[in-house]
């Protein structure tokens with residue numbers, strides 16, 4: 001059995017925001033027992049305290065890992081986002097510190113697509129306001145403003161994993177699907193790509209957002225975009241709250257220009273289930289409000305737990321960074337019969353030459369070597385005879401530009 005640089009029971013894994021038990025099971029099966037588990041996100045002070053000596057941290061969309069928090073996490077080796085979005089982590093700061101970030105790029109895709117599909121039908125039938133009326137003792141039995149999904153046009157903004165899956169599901173209802181994306185995308189089914197957001201807005205009965213949080217999507221939907229939507233159109237956002245100017249949306253709904261909306265994500269979300277949800281959309285009967293649960297299904301959470309914990313354990317055990325979102329990707333087989341050295345350095349000319357020179361001068365034979373880089377950092381993985389591993393590690397740590405180095409015996 002391979003011996004690791006640090007005994008596994010000394011490797012602290014901090015799991016936040018109630019990540020699924022499946023993650024704990026994966027870590028335990030891989031031999032990791034030092035797991036600090038929290039059902040909710042931590043307040044700032046408690047987060048700093050808990051992350052200070054953690055080697056791995058797992059979180060969902062609520063915990064903000066800023067550069068300041070990361071700098072404080074002196075032992076942090078890798079981060080697992082047990083969700084799709086990674087905008088809650090300062091990815092660039094993590095990269096410069098040599099910390100790979102992993103996520104689950106499609107384990108909750110289906111859950112979001114199904115929710116949105118259901119919301120499309122609810123909105124087109126005017127169910128939110130009828131439901132609200134019934135709860136108040138009213139009886140809004142009327143066909144006014146109620147239409148079938150069949151034959152209507154769905155405009156998908158951001159045709160990635162969720163957007164494509166939603167498009168396919170919507171077509172099964174007989175909807176026409178158009179999409180806008182900054183990339184040229186292969187249309188699935190009978191969907192067609194439009195060339196501008198304005199074209200989509202002018203032609204869609206229902207507009208649904210599935211873009212990531214980036215500088216280019218911040219406030220992507222504001223007064224101008226809502227005014228270009230069809231009179232009486234519907235609007236859905238299950239992507240990120242920062243993509244929409246929420247006051248402009250509230251205004252467009254109150255004016256009647258938008259006939260209804262379903263919103264799962266908000267610019268400011270309560271930090272815990274005990275905090276109040278404050279939003280200008282509260283009290284609008286024709287708006288479905290959900291507390292960021294697009295990906296919150298039993299199936300998605302279990303799969304995410306397995307996927308992300310598996311990636312973290314693999315990085316810890318053998319250095320593989322396949323599918324890391326901010327890091328050079330290396331896919332590695334187990335390293336039987338040798339010790340593996342992992343060296344993360346600033347990407348500047350000559351680092352590999354210096355490593356090879358230093359090893360050659362010390363008579364350290366390199367049995368295998370892999371290098372991958374991003375613009376910022378380089379990641380070298382080497383295999384050496386186990387007798388020379390410690391000496392090799394000491395040499396590596398002295399190479400100029402080293403960010404961090406670790407050995408897997």
Ligand SMILES: NC(=O)c1ccc[n+]([C@@H]2O[C@H](COP(=O)([O-])OP(=O)(O)OC[C@H]3O[C@@H](n4cnc5c(N)ncnc54)[C@H](O)[C@@H]3O)[C@@H](O)[C@H]2O)c1
Nearest residue numbers: 084085158159160161162181182210211212238239294295
């Ligand atoms: N509500 C939830 O619980 C929940 C669950 C999962 C994901 N999400 C959010 O949904 C987002 C989308 O998820 P995904 O898996 O489909 O992501 P994805 O990366 O597969 O797809 C995103 C698509 O958006 C496109 N895009 C990026 N910037 C754009 C822009 N300015 N204009 C138009 N298109 C743009 C990309 O090219 C890509 O095709 C995630 O980033 C996450 O923030 C929310």
Ligand SMILES: O=C(O)[C@H](O)COP(=O)(O)O
Nearest residue numbers: 060061062083084085295
């Ligand atoms: O990015 C995601 O996958 C979603 O926003 C879900 O986030 P959550 O794990 O906090 O529910």
